[in-house]
Amino acid sequence: MNSLVNVGVSQVGFAAQPSVLRTILGSCVGICVYDRMKKTGSLAHILLPNNPGDGNPEKYADTAVPLMVQRLIKEGCKKEFMSAKLAGGAAMFKFNSNVALGQIGDRNVEEARKMLEKHGIPVVAEDIGGNAGRVIDFFLEDGRLKVKAGGEEKLYYKV
Amino acid sequence: MHEQIQKRIESIITNLDQLPSIPDVAGRVINMVNDPELSFKSMADEISKDQAITTNILKLCNSAFFSKGKEITSVDRAIVTLGIKEVKDIVVIAATREVLNKAILGYDLQRGELWTHGLAVAILAKKIALAKNKKAVADVAFTGGIIHDVGKTVLALFVSNTFKEILSTVESKKITFNAAEREVMGYDHQEIGEKVLAKWKFPEVLKAMVRFHHDPALAPKEFLEMVSIVHIANVLCLMGGIGIGADGLYHELSDVAIKALGVTNKELEQFYSDLPVVLKQTKDML
Ligand SMILES: [Fe+2]
Ligand SMILES: [Fe+2]
Numbered sequence: 001m002n003s004l005v006n007v008g009v010s011q012v013g014f015a016a017q018p019s020v021l022r023t024i025l026g027s028c029v030g031i032c033v034y035d036r037m038k039k040t041g042s043l044a045h046i047l048l049p050n051n052p053g054d055g056n057p058e059k060y061a062d063t064a065v066p067l068m069v070q071r072l073i074k075e076g077c078k079k080e081f082m083s084a085k086l087a088g089g090a091a092m093f094k095f096n097s098n099v100a101l102g103q104i105g106d107r108n109v110e111e112a113r114k115m116l117e118k119h120g121i122p123v124v125a126e127d128i129g130g131n132a133g134r135v136i137d138f139f140l141e142d143g144r145l146k147v148k149a150g151g152e153e154k155l156y157y158k159v
Numbered sequence: 160m161h162e163q164i165q166k167r168i169e170s171i172i173t174n175l176d177q178l179p180s181i182p183d184v185a186g187r188v189i190n191m192v193n194d195p196e197l198s199f200k201s202m203a204d205e206i207s208k209d210q211a212i213t214t215n216i217l218k219l220c221n222s223a224f225f226s227k228g229k230e231i232t233s234v235d236r237a238i239v240t241l242g243i244k245e246v247k248d249i250v251v252i253a254a255t256r257e258v259l260n261k262a263i264l265g266y267d268l269q270r271g272e273l274w275t276h277g278l279a280v281a282i283l284a285k286k287i288a289l290a291k292n293k294k295a296v297a298d299v300a301f302t303g304g305i306i307h308d309v310g311k312t313v314l315a316l317f318v319s320n321t322f323k324e325i326l327s328t329v330e331s332k333k334i335t336f337n338a339a340e341r342e343v344m345g346y347d348h349q350e351i352g353e354k355v356l357a358k359w360k361f362p363e364v365l366k367a368m369v370r371f372h373h374d375p376a377l378a379p380k381e382f383l384e385m386v387s388i389v390h391i392a393n394v395l396c397l398m399g400g401i402g403i404g405a406d407g408l409y410h411e412l413s414d415v416a417i418k419a420l421g422v423t424n425k426e427l428e429q430f431y432s433d434l435p436v437v438l439k440q441t442k443d444m445l
Contacts, residue, residue: 008435008438009399009400009401009434009435009438010434012436023281023400024399024400024403024432025400025403026398026399026400026401026403026407026408027398027399027400028398028399028400035382045400047399047431047432047434047435048428048431048432056435059432059435088400090407090408091408092394092398092408092410092411092412092413093329093335093336093381093409093410094410094411094412095410095411095412096412096413096414096417097410097416098414098424099424099427100424100427100428101398101412101424101427101428101431102412104428104431105398131405131407131408131409132407132408132409133397133400133403133404133405133408149344149406149407150326150407151267151322151323159403
């Protein structure tokens with residue numbers, strides 16, 4: 001069964017092959033972590049970079065990444081077989097540079113990269129920035145990522 | 160500019176029959192609530208004339224978002240328990256669902272996405288109004304949120320034929336998506352939305368909120384605050400990916416709106432950070 005799992009804003013999804021994890025992104029970032037041996041992975045849809053300590057670890061890049069890694073390890077995955085892909089982090093087409101929230105997409109991407117590096121998980125592909133919304137499908141059968149943005153589709157196979 | 164398309168749009172907006180319709184009760188109730196002498200009974204009578212909508216309204220009254228705990232089994236009770244303004248918004252939700260809760264293909268929105276987007280913008284707009292001490296008009300912010308993108312339902316067909324051109328106009332001329340809609344088709348979804356609201360006999364403030372939700376700087380002074388509330392709520396929902404379509408974030412986050420409401424950077428981030436709660440409340444209403 002090739003079941004499709006929708007991951008909502010500030011949620012973290014987990015699945016194994018042959019499932020597909022899907023989310024829709026604006027300035028949020030989709031962090032996809034995949035274990036190529038176990039064919040199991042996790043998709044976090046983070047809204048903001050840093051957790052102020054509000055008890056919602058899934059909402060922030062800095063707390064979502066450790067949560068994903070821990071849970072994948074619990075499922076029998078190994079860090080050495082894990083790799084990550086990032087998508088999202090778009091910005092409004094026009095905004096005043098004094099408005100800090102305008103940069104939130106970039107800050108989300110930066111924090112996600114930083115946390116993945118800290119956990120020793122290489123980022124093998126990125127589809128980030130710009131002004132388009134993205135619908136992303138993360139296929140656990142081979143770890144590929146399909147990104148649909150501005151009426152076009154792109155595929156990232158590297159794991 | 161595609162004159163053929165512009166002409167077709169023109170013929171749609173000048174021929175009221177071709178614009179979407181909603182039950183008349185919505186227009187009547189929405190205008191009633193401005194009457195300071197309005198009695199609960201006359202409002203209840205008006206709503207009860209439309210039996211089909213009444214069933215829907217009672218369901219919404221008892222949904223997690225609106226419910227005050229006690230089960231509501233009649234329109235009379237709804238007005239007494241929830242108040243006139245709250246019931247007015249419930250009427251608008253029930254009346255506009257059919258028009259808004261469908262796939263909007265030209266904008267790449269699946270069935271339900273525009274509807275969820277409108278409700279989420281409505282809930283966030285109300286939150287913003289309350290946070291900025293505008294309790295008296297928080298209900299208007301909510302109504303405006305529900306319907307702000309209604310023009311997309313009419314324009315979608317034409318956008319699907321011209322999408323590539325609109326997007327390349329955005330990039331070559333460095334203009335927002337709705338400005339490019341005007342360049343390519345002669346109209347944008349805000350202008351069409353205003354025409355739809357005129358057909359529905361909705362008040363001026365709501366027409367302004369629909370007409371200028373991407374361009375608060377152009378809004379008449381008297382409506383600037385209300386337009387700004389819906390503008391900011393809309394931008395934040397799009398940034399959160401709620402109802403983001405093919406037009407993506409090719410829009411402006413307007414400084415005029417931020418200043419008009421006196422929203423600080425911190426507040427803006429807080430509203431954005433509230434999106435998961437807003438989305439949860441939206442789903443409770445579906
Ligand atoms: Fe819009
Ligand atoms: Fe919108």
